[in-house]
Amino acid sequence: MIVKQEMLYWLAGTTLLIIAVMSWRDNHNPRRVTTGLFWGIYGLLFFIGDWTYQLIGDRRLVNISVGIAVVGMALLAGCGGVRLGHYSQRTVQQREASAKRLASRLFIPALAIPLVTVIGVVFFTFSPPIQQQVFGTGNHATLITLFSMAFGTLIALVMAWFITGETIFQPLQEARRLLDSVGCAFILPQVLAMLGLLFTSAGVGNSLSWLTEQYLAVDNRLIAVVVYVVGMALLTMIMGNAFAAFPIVTAGIGIPILVLQQGGNPAVMAAIGMFSGYCGTLMTPMAANFNIVPAALLGLPDRNAVIKAQIPTGVTLLGINIVLLYYLMFL
DSSP, X not given: OOOOHHHHHHHHHHHHHHHXXXXXXXXXXXXXXXXXXXXXXXXXXXXXXXXHHHHHSOHHHHHHHHHHHHHHHHHHHHTTOOOOOOOOOOOHHHHHHHHHHHGGGGHHHHHHHXXXXXXXXXXXXXXXXXXXXXXXXXXXXXXXXXXXXXXXXXXXXXXXXXHHOOOTTHHHHHHHHHHHHHGGGGGHHHHHHHHHHHHHHTXXXXXXXXXXXXXXXXXXXXXXXXXXXXXXXXXXXXXXXXXXXXXXXXXXXXXXXXXXXXXXXXXXXXXXXXXXXXXXXXTOTTOHHHHHHHHHHHTOSSTTHHHHHHHHHHHHHHHHHHHHHHHHTTO
């Protein structure tokens, strides 16, 4: 059997559908119907692929349907449809006793995930015949990484069952608790990645370049550097992803102004520009997987606690990036 990326999507979709059913069965959740509907729609979207286009016969109709589903999810979340329920959690005393009993063995499943991922990537990369047999012909760098990580996660799950002695349903309960705690922020990375593609296709970079040249004194090297660095951080804060912001700001300011007009080194510009985008990542709730999910995992009462702790670091690094780019790019 040839492993395809769609199989990983189906695994994620199946998990979300199970969580949706569990939400519908939770009588302690005042919004159990809408909460289950939110995760159910999200789970079904993972099953949509090329087979859907072939079945329906109209690619545009499928795309419109997916768009309607996403809008429906946004309405459910925006109207407070995703709420916390009951997750069969232990008391504080029971958790403390379990932590003392298990001690450092708790870290074994967590460490197994990156270890198995690295082993899988190295093994398949240096074994082309086996790679071709498992994944088929072609370049499968991304699929190998995702497959190895998913396999490592399943191994860690089995290890956790044996170490803790919990039931098979407890991990699903914890997954549901985490998803309900994070809510709609959980889907932000995928939505924002698509937003980056839309911005690029719509020519936002060209518009940004025109506005910058018309209304800012970009013939001044310092001003051009500040606009590029701060622009990368701000657009990343809006989009939640430095990779999505980079082509827009670089096409609008970096290449036409810093490289072509000011004669700067593009390699230095790209490196420090991405670093500036990461500074914005530290300071935005839009980067949910970095800032909101950890707060939910740690059970912090303030969901923005991670962001507040990172703001001084982000602002300081942004100032350092301006100095570095100004002096290093034009050597």
